[in-house]
Amino acid sequence: MSNLQTAPRQSLWTRVTNPKFIMVYATIGLFLLIYLFGAIPYGDVGFTTLRTFTTLFVDNAYYGISAIGMTMVLITGGIDLSVGAVASLTGMLIAYGTTVMGIHPLICMGFALIVGVGLGLLMGWVIHYLNVPPFITTLTGMFLARGVCSLISRESIEINHPLIDDLASWKIYFMQLKDGEWVKIKPSAYINLNVIIFFVMLLIGIYLLQRTRFGRNIYAIGGSEQSAKLMGLPVGRTKVLVYGFNGLCSVLAGITYALYVKSGWNLSLQGAELDVITCAVIGGTLLTGGVGYMIGTLFGVMLKGLIPALITFNGNLLSWWGKIATGLLLLLFICIQRIVVKTTDRRKGKKRAPVKS
Amino acid sequence: MSTVRKATKKSSGLGQLMIPLVALGILVLFNLIRDPSFFSIEMATNNSGNQVLSGNLISIIDSASGLAIIAMGMTLVTAACGGQDISVGAVGAIAGAFFVKIANTDNGITGGSAILGFIVCVLGTIAFMMFNGTLVAVFKIQPMIATLILFSCGRSIAYWINGSATPQLTSPIIDALGKTIPGIPIPTPIFAVILMAILLALVFKFTNLRLYTQSVGINQGAARLNGINPTAIKLLSFVILGVCVAVAAVIGVSRLHQLNHKTLLVDIEMDAILAVAIGGNNLGGGKFRLLGSVLGAYIIQMLTTTLYSMSVAPVNVKAYKAIVIIIIVVAGSPVIKNKISMLITRIKAGKLQASAAKGVE
Numbered sequence: 261m262s263n264l265q266t267a268p269r270q271s272l273w274t275r276v277t278n279p280k281f282i283m284v285y286a287t288i289g290l291f292l293l294i295y296l297f298g299a300i301p302y303g304d305v306g307f308t309t310l311r312t313f314t315t316l317f318v319d320n321a322y323y324g325i326s327a328i329g330m331t332m333v334l335i336t337g338g339i340d341l342s343v344g345a346v347a348s349l350t351g352m353l354i355a356y357g358t359t360v361m362g363i364h365p366l367i368c369m370g371f372a373l374i375v376g377v378g379l380g381l382l383m384g385w386v387i388h389y390l391n392v393p394p395f396i397t398t399l400t401g402m403f404l405a406r407g408v409c410s411l412i413s414r415e416s417i418e419i420n421h422p423l424i425d426d427l428a429s430w431k432i433y434f435m436q437l438k439d440g441e442w443v444k445i446k447p448s449a450y451i452n453l454n455v456i457i458f459f460v461m462l463l464i465g466i467y468l469l470q471r472t473r474f475g476r477n478i479y480a481i482g483g484s485e486q487s488a489k490l491m492g493l494p495v496g497r498t499k500v501l502v503y504g505f506n507g508l509c510s511v512l513a514g515i516t517y518a519l520y521v522k523s524g525w526n527l528s529l530q531g532a533e534l535d536v537i538t539c540a541v542i543g544g545t546l547l548t549g550g551v552g553y554m555i556g557t558l559f560g561v562m563l564k565g566l567i568p569a570l571i572t573f574n575g576n577l578l579s580w581w582g583k584i585a586t587g588l589l590l591l592l593f594i595c596i597q598r599i600v601v602k603t604t605d606r607r608k609g610k611k612r613a614p615v616k617s
Numbered sequence: 618m619s620t621v622r623k624a625t626k627k628s629s630g631l632g633q634l635m636i637p638l639v640a641l642g643i644l645v646l647f648n649l650i651r652d653p654s655f656f657s658i659e660m661a662t663n664n665s666g667n668q669v670l671s672g673n674l675i676s677i678i679d680s681a682s683g684l685a686i687i688a689m690g691m692t693l694v695t696a697a698c699g700g701q702d703i704s705v706g707a708v709g710a711i712a713g714a715f716f717v718k719i720a721n722t723d724n725g726i727t728g729g730s731a732i733l734g735f736i737v738c739v740l741g742t743i744a745f746m747m748f749n750g751t752l753v754a755v756f757k758i759q760p761m762i763a764t765l766i767l768f769s770c771g772r773s774i775a776y777w778i779n780g781s782a783t784p785q786l787t788s789p790i791i792d793a794l795g796k797t798i799p800g801i802p803i804p805t806p807i808f809a810v811i812l813m814a815i816l817l818a819l820v821f822k823f824t825n826l827r828l829y830t831q832s833v834g835i836n837q838g839a840a841r842l843n844g845i846n847p848t849a850i851k852l853l854s855f856v857i858l859g860v861c862v863a864v865a866a867v868i869g870v871s872r873l874h875q876l877n878h879k880t881l882l883v884d885i886e887m888d889a890i891l892a893v894a895i896g897g898n899n900l901g902g903g904k905f906r907l908l909g910s911v912l913g914a915y916i917i918q919m920l921t922t923t924l925y926s927m928s929v930a931p932v933n934v935k936a937y938k939a940i941v942i943i944i945i946v947v948a949g950s951p952v953i954k955n956k957i958s959m960l961i962t963r964i965k966a967g968k969l970q971a972s973a974a975k976g977v978e
Binding site for chain 1: 701703752756757758759761762763765766767768769770772773774776777887890891894900901930932933934935936937938939940942943946947950951952953
């Protein structure tokens with residue numbers, strides 16, 4: 261890995277102000293803006309409490325986990341529409357396995373992991389080696405996973421297992437020192453296993469993308485697959501592995517969702533794939549590939565969770581306003597992306613101009 | 618100009634239609650072997666006392682109508698922009714909301730209000746599609762992302778237009794639009810498909826739209842240098858898609874006798890894109906055959922109906938559908954195509970060698 265760091269180390273300031281991070285900053289800025297926008301009218305009813313903030317993560321952990329894998333896929337220039345279906349299938353496998361067949365949930369989870377990662381690898385293989393467009397391949401993957409899910413059961417199955425109950429109710433409360441004693445802060449704020457899985461996956465994602473050869477290959481493929489191939493990079497292997505990793509993320513998202521709702525249903529998480537893509541796009545990942553950061557995706561997920569929270573705090577707005585707001589947010593971000601890409605292109609053009617003359 | 622057009626026609630000839638035709642043939646053959654009565658068509662009296670044709674074949678062609686119409690528009694967008702519009706289902710819900718809002722007056726649905734409603738519906742849908750088109754053509758945003766906006770909020774807008782209601786529509790006009798016109802035994806949606814197909818065929822016949830669309834899809838820069846305005850062509854493809862979606866939405870509303878903004882044309886975007894892909898069209902843009910996409914739509918519907926008639930539950934259909942579709946798509950992928958053509962040339966070469974050897978003897 262040492263050869264990755266042969267480039268002269270830039271000062272922290274130049275690295276932070278690098279224009280390639282503009283999109284991430286835009287996301288963070290907008291998140292803060294909307295948070296402030298909510299904090300002023302609803303500050304006195306508890307919008308600014310730690311509880312609201314941690315609920316953002318507790319309620320959206322499964323989206324976040326899936327968005328991590330999706331970010332990688334999008335950076336390679338691909339897309340994966342099967343994530344919601346695979347997560348739903350995972351939930352169904354766990355529910356059916358534990359409740360109906362009486363198998364230990366860990367074995368079910370292991371089996372789901374094999375199925376999900378296997379499907380991901382298979383789709384990656386079809387996309388790269390058979391040259392079928394990712395959109396079509398993963399769409400059929402989605403149909404397949406959804407269909408298998410309905411084949412297993414068409415009814416919602418409750419999960420009743422002590423281990424699942426324990427895992428689902430396991431919480432870390434935020435404590436504070438009061439009169440020399442540790443007590444729960446009020447209103448009580450906590451994070452659960454799902455949030456921890458999310459952050460662990462986020463760290464893994466950041467490490468893979470920024471610190472490994474695998475990550476560099478992902479960016480290279482997204483920049484130009486042809487060039488990456490000509491440079492001798494393992495394009496096929498990387499692409500297959502990226503889809504496999506996304507399968508892993510989908511399964512983990514399914515497990516966290518199962519812990520969140522404690523049931524499996526063949527129609528759960530319908531349309532989640534596009535929500536996940538929305539999270540990644542709001543976070544600054546370009547669908548054309550080559551650009552994207554995990555930190556941006558983190559804030560994308562938070563931003564996406566903030567809107568329903570705001571609507572809940574308002575109380576008068578109907579939930580469909582949330583969808584319209586998300587749509588507007590997406591529009592805003594797409595426009596910002598466009599402007600950023602254009603201005604950086606122009607800047608590059610200006611730099612090149614004197615060389616030409 | 619004429620030579621150029623001939624060349625494009627020739628190169629996108631029957632070869633592209635091979636896979637959908639073969640797939641359709643296999644499906645028909647499978648049904649023939651499984652149950653010959655699958656294709657029987659008979660006259661029956663429907664609920665409103667009209668003589669209508671009934672049978673699986675009619676129901677396949679009838680229920681694929683909306684999909685076939687949208688697939689036509691989707692083909693154009695795919696060809697011109699090199700991407701797909703995933704908002705067609707959501708925009709269809711908006712179109713249905715427009716139609717019902719105008720057509721459903723206090724006095725029920727009259728002929729005049731239905732026509733006015735249809736016109737408003739088409740114009741409104743075109744306006745929403747122009748939003749997509751502007752993002753794609755002017756701001757050069759990837760089609761899938763640009764249309765993701767309306768995909769995610771379109772149904773909410775439909776909800777808002779119609780004031781959060783799911784109105785029931787009962788009128789002979791709605792019956793005529795969604796089912797059959799009294800006296801004509803063939804369901805009306807089938808006529809809508811034929812009408813749209815003829816309309817588009819006439820447009821292609823008398824204008825250069827086909828050539829222009831293909832050249833924009835293949836190489837936008839080259840098209841611009843040749844005096845074609847890519848922005849206008851892309852916008853036009855979205856306008857045509859808008860008309861298609863409006864027609865499909867009106868059919869959908871009329872068929873169900875109600876407007877449900879949540880279920881109207883739900884999931885149709887995926888099926889429409891699949892129809893385009895099965896029809897052998899390149900999803901990256903460029904050359905296209907409308908006939909292929911229409912065939913693709915009928916293949917998808919036929920597959921679904923076949924599975925239903927084999928008493929597969931509706932929710933389980935997706936699994937089988939996925940397997941069949943992946944086979945069709947893989948068979949149509951360039952890698953497999955190359956392998957097959959190599960195999961054919963090898964067999965031919967072998968035959969030639971054999972005959973040459975005979976000649977020597």
